[in-house]
Amino acid sequence: MWARLLSFFGKDLAMDLGTANTLLYTPKDGIVLNEPSVVALDARDDSVIAVGKEAKEYLGRTPDRIRAIRPMKDGVIADFEVTKKMISFFISKVITRKNLVKPRIVICVPTGITQVEKRAVIESGLQAGAREVKLVEEPMAAAIGAGLNIHMPEGNMVVDIGGGTTEVAIITLSSIAHSQSVRVAGDEMNDAIRRYVQDQFKLLIGENMAEQAKIKIGSAIELPERIGMTISGKNIIDGTPKAIEINDGHIREAIADPVNAIVMSVRTALENTQPELVSDIASNGLLLAGGGALLKGLDDLVSRESSLKVVIDEDPLTTVVRGTGLTLQRGKDFNKVYIN
Secondary structure, eight states, X not given: OHHHHHHHHSOOEEEEEOSSEEEEXXXXXXXXXXXXSOEEEETTTOOEEEETHHHHTTTTOOOTTEEEEXXXXXXXXXXXXXXXXXXXXXXXXXXXXXXXXXXXXXXXXXXXXXXXXXXXXHHHHHHTTOSEEEEEEHHHHHHHHTTOOTTSSSOEEEEEEOSSOEEEEEEETTEEEEEEEESOSHHHHHHHHHHHHHHHHOEEOOHHHHHHHXXXXXXXXXXXXXXXXXXXXXXXXXXXXXXXXXXXXHHHXXXXXXXXXXXXXXXXXXXXXXXXXXXXXHHHOEEEESGGGGSBTHHHHHHHHHTSOEEEOSSTTTHHHHHHHHHHHTGGGGGGGEEO
């Protein structure tokens, strides 16, 4: 009764604390925040200058007195203090002074997270102003967000491709029967594009430019028509500005290794799954979620290599936070999915 009363007067939150983006969801209003997981600090006293979208524009453009930091790496906290500041800032944008009760927060985490990393996430949430923090694994949240029937004794397969990790999981009876957390995802693709452009064109490009190229013309398989774009950066040879034309073939070649690693993680998961569950998955199909699911042709490649029907969630960027939010809304119906 006391917990319900606190929830009534407070504003409970679901958080997808991602390597690339942080999303917040409230049961009443849905998704209320979607910002890059980036913080800009004053190097002299570590005070916060900017957080989120504004801070992301600082990446690669800061003077010595400003540090632009991505405090999350491979889906977990790399810088505890900066993460705490980031979470506090995001919560303050959603929770106003009118809300007298501290929020209860559910945060999704990778399946391969260690006990030390779990503790860091919980402590960050508590120190940022939460009265209680619970954790749910990302693929489980994705399955809930996509509306899969996780409570039945049948197998469902989820592949959640985020910024820092790719989460592959087989789910049955509200539990994860088998999982793999591969620290290869969107960020690794961006890095691969930067290395490729540097090696092939003697051009240094920034993280944001590499990400734009991946989103606009990146693909996992050959496209019916070639598409291209102009990218710009610094000429390695003489340090002068330089712009070049690249096409989808260049990006496909650049990201081939990360894409193959994701495909292999799916095949490995199937090899280590019980035959009955594999049979269920063959009928139900495989769910692709996360920003990486938007890579052109990735669903076709995964389907071809795994012999499974592949379904992309209607809004893969928000699948996880929507599922995390549903665990808040439906209370005890989803108590089993929380992890210790």
